[in-house]
Amino acid sequence: MIHPHLWTVMCLSTAVSAVTVVYPRIGGSETLTCQCPDHQCQRVYWYRILHGNDTPQFLVFCNSANYVNYGAGFNDTRFKAQAQEGSRIIYSLRITGLRKDEAGFYSCVLSSQKLSSPEDLLPPGYYIRPGEHPPTMPPPIKTTKPTKPQLCKSNHQPSKGCSTSVLWPGVGVLLALAMTLISTLYYYSRLPKKCRHNFAKRMQL
Known part of the structure; x- marks a missing residue:
């Protein structure tokens, strides 16, 4: 006892x-x-x-x-x-x-x-603990590093993901210049010959 x-x-x-x-x-x-x-x-x-x-x-x-x-x-x-x-x-x-x-x-x-x-x-x-099995460890969680955003440089060939952001603004500027030039030529061509002569003379002065 x-x-x-x-x-x-x-x-x-x-x-x-x-x-x-x-x-x-x-x-x-x-x-x-x-x-x-x-x-x-x-x-x-x-x-x-x-x-x-x-x-x-x-x-x-x-x-x-x-x-x-x-x-x-x-x-x-x-x-x-x-x-x-x-x-x-x-x-x-x-x-x-x-x-x-x-x-x-x-x-x-x-x-x-x-x-x-x-x-x-x-x-x-x-x-x-007879007849039991040890607990299994969960698999390790894999973490991925965040990717840095790619910077677009004008003096280099655009990398993937940057071509769209560089191309469309350039196209827009060219279209605007072309429309301005066409409008000026069209307006100038519609003027009488005498007016065009005076306008050119003023531009030379």
Whole structure:
């Protein structure tokens, strides 16, 4: 049995731990690790909170001497806990035969005489999602650079898109000059010969 206050600590760990999401297949296995920051963690408590249920379930207790004690309804057939000692103590929990209804948050609580901060006693947990697939990243969006407008220069051959703006004003000017010249000649040709002579004489003066 776990002391009642430990259940509160377990629930708080879901908020302070950095969760790692894993996607094992249905019937597959997953190995979870819980590393002590130093060599003083002599015990670990593994637990889980299933998806859609806010009640923590105690899975197994393990100490540094590999003494194991399982919670009600759990055994070493599918849940195998052990400790590996070295420069640090690493506790592991291997779960086999994962089912769809076992999706949820899995983690551990360390017990140490020296460590007291939640960051040390509550290592990052795991969110197990059996039978699901990792989300795919959307394809990157390609951006095109805006094209600069082409400037039309009179001393160069007009580029594409500029020929129309250059040609039509020139045509208009030529037509206006032609109409003015035709009108002047027509008006001058209609004058009597004497008037044309006087008009030319005045123009010479």
